[in-house]
Amino acid sequence: MAKAKSSRRVYKSAASAVVLNTDTEARAMIARLGEIDRAIAHQADIARQQIEQAKATLKAVADNLTTDAKAIHRALKSYFEAHADRLTDGGKRKTVDWPEGRMGHRLSKPKLKLLMEEALVIDFLDARCLDHLLRVDIHVDKAAMLAALADGTDNVADLAEIDQREEFFAAAAEVETERAIEVDAGEDAQ
Numbered sequence: 001m002a003k004a005k006s007s008r009r010v011y012k013s014a015a016s017a018v019v020l021n022t023d024t025e026a027r028a029m030i031a032r033l034g035e036i037d038r039a040i041a042h043q044a045d046i047a048r049q050q051i052e053q054a055k056a057t058l059k060a061v062a063d064n065l066t067t068d069a070k071a072i073h074r075a076l077k078s079y080f081e082a083h084a085d086r087l088t089d090g091g092k093r094k095t096v097d098w099p100e101g102r103m104g105h106r107l108s109k110p111k112l113k114l115l116m117e118e119a120l121v122i123d124f125l126d127a128r129c130l131d132h133l134l135r136v137d138i139h140v141d142k143a144a145m146l147a148a149l150a151d152g153t154d155n156v157a158d159l160a161e162i163d164q165r166e167e168f169f170a171a172a173a174e175v176e177t178e179r180a181i182e183v184d185a186g187e188d189a190q
Contacts, residue, residue: 034172
């Protein structure tokens with residue numbers, strides 16, 4: 001399935017499809033862009049409202065069902081503990097498998113609990129050269145690299161280059177303005 005092209009970018013085939021001859025036509029097209037933006041924003045607002053309503057409905061249903069599930073879980077836990085010897089063959093197994101499902105005991109997933117402040121643990125591990133137990137997130141600061149390349153102050157030209165090109169844009173005004181019937185420059189400029 002082919003992807004739909006964005007209405008914001010002008011591709012050669014689309015650019016040659018419509019030829020404008022006057023400023024008035026161009027201004028009308030820019031105004032139409034504004035109408036399109038407002039229509040999209042309106043539909044996005046409707047979609048957001050529907051999503052929020054669906055989330056609220058889901059939360060209400062899930063809250064009710066979760067309350068029931070917790071009560072069932074507590075009852076099953078009590079039942080399992082009261083009948084553990086029979087259900088586990090005297091402790092030979094930890095779970096009971098039935099066609100409807102299973103229940104039993106298992107170890108939780110392990111999680112780390114630090115016995116002192118994290119900063120102290122980091123200092124301790126660092127001082128004892130246990131760097132393999134530390135995670136350091138290192139990445140390129142692209143804004144700083146762009147600034148360094150633009151200024152020419154750092155010797156980073158061998159590592160990166162600025163990729164910038166001129167591209168056409170058209171954007172409707174943010175504020176609703178009255179459309180001009182006539183352009184005040186005599187004849188419409190081409």
